[in-house]
């Protein structure tokens with residue numbers, strides 16, 4: 617099983633999760649014209665560090681919790697894997713998406 621980045625990150629992307637991932641399993645990119653990032657299920661070791669770091673709680677701990685976005689993460693990972701790293705936003709910065717709230 618792997619952790620999954622969900623819809624809350626799509627068009628939000630704080631980018632903090634990638635800075636704490638011990639296996640560099642998280643890759644940024646653009647999906648449907650919006651900033652996003654995905655977890656590569658091949659390299660994720662399910663340590664949970666990323667989920668704790670996301671200010672808006674966009675990361676779930678298994679594919680079963682959001683199968684649709686799990687599929688998107690798995691499909692995009694090979695495309696995003698060589699994208700350059702992004703500069704993270706501050707953890708206390710207000711969310712861009714009106715539906716997101718800081719934890």
Ligand code: SF4
Nearest residue numbers: 637660661663664666
């Ligand atoms: S659960 Fe751990 S290994 Fe998997 S993406 Fe998150 S930080 Fe990386």
